[in-house]
Amino acid sequence: MTPIDCFRRIRRLDLGHFPSPVQDLPRLREHLAAKPRLWIKRDDWSGAGFGGNKVRKLEYYLSKALRQGYDTVLTCGAETSNHCRATASLAARCGLRCHLILNPSAQSGTPASLLLDHLYGAEIHRVADRTQRAPVMSEISAGLRANGHRPMEIPLGASTPLGALGFMHAISELNFHPAAIIHATSSGGTQAGLVAGLALFGFSDTRVIGISADDPAREVEETVRTIVGGIELEINAPACSLLGGIHVDDRFTGPGYGIPSRESDEALKLLARLEGIILDPVYTAKAFAGLLALLSDGTLNNARDVLFWHTGGQMALFSAVGTC
Ligand SMILES: Cc1ncc(COP(=O)(O)O)c(C=O)c1O
Structure with missing residues (x-):
């Protein structure tokens, strides 16, 4: 082929x-x-x-998630993350749970993106800085697995x-x-x-x-x-x-x-x-x-x-x- x-x-x-x-x-x-x-x-x-741009990447990730029987997706970024917002939106559309691991952003006030993440029903986990995102995502994923869920981790920016x-x-x-x-x-x-x-x-x-x-x-x-x-x-x-x-x-x-x-x-x-x-x-x-x-x-x-x-x-x- x-x-x-x-x-x-x-x-x-x-x-x-x-x-x-x-x-x-x-x-x-x-x-x-x-x-x-x-x-x-x-x-x-x-x-x-x-x-x-993240929608294109998620078309592949969420296809894999649904075909392979995952019930939850996790991803990470800053509070303003466009990738996290797109993931939360598409997870909702696909009937998947969504966990976002977010660090504070440079933007003052509450970023509109963060409000949308909540509205799309994502569960938000806050970390102090970007170094903590990946380890915390793995921990949450392990906890979900231990409770019988099937989580799929989507790395930064997919x-x-x-x-x-x-x-x-x-x-x-x-x-x-x-x-x-x-x-x-x-x-x-x-x-x-x-x-x-x-x-x-x-x-x-x-x-x-x-x-x-x-x-x-x-x-x-x-x-x-x-x-x-x-x-x-x-x-x-x-x-x-x-x-x-x-x-x-x-x-x-x-x-x-x-x-x-x-x-x-x-x-x-x-x-x-x-x-x-x-x-x-x-x-x-x-x-x-x-x-x-x-x-x-x-x-x-x-x-x-x-x-x-x-x-x-x-x-x-x-x-x-x-x-x-
Ligand atoms: C609006 C926007 N443009 C471009 C990029 C960069 O894309 P990539 O992370 O695939 O390099 C991002 C990443 O978050 C983004 O949010």
């Missing part, structure tokens, strides 16, 4: 609004006098849990070979061939799926540039490489055949994880005012600031079409009214 056949045989649930639309950005292009045509892929409209398959599927729905894809990267699963998907479907001259939301480029690149290696095993592809180029740019992380920067604020306002499209303040706005810099320093001058992948997250612009 070819790797493409193996990939197509892995089952996923149809939980999001896909294919997500691709829109052009003519007013932005004119404003920047940009040479390439500029496009945006609207994964912020993916549907569940107010959208975003950034594993299984989750990343969602972004390979996303490449299979692209009906044009951009020279470059720019997107926000953090736990690496989105980028790994895009890189592996482009290689698998024969678009290996498309350059993917992940703009880091927090970690140093080398670390994220290493994580992406490891996930791509896992995908190769999963779909029986020769080692290194799906690696492509892995580029992470960490010049736009600003003051750190979950904290907007001056450049990200400006990027968010620019896209909103020129195209009526809202980014989130701490992932996609940083990535968009990266895109603007790459356009102005000439890096993308030879590209005919550049695609910005909107990975969602706008809920971080809002605080909850009242308490959760």
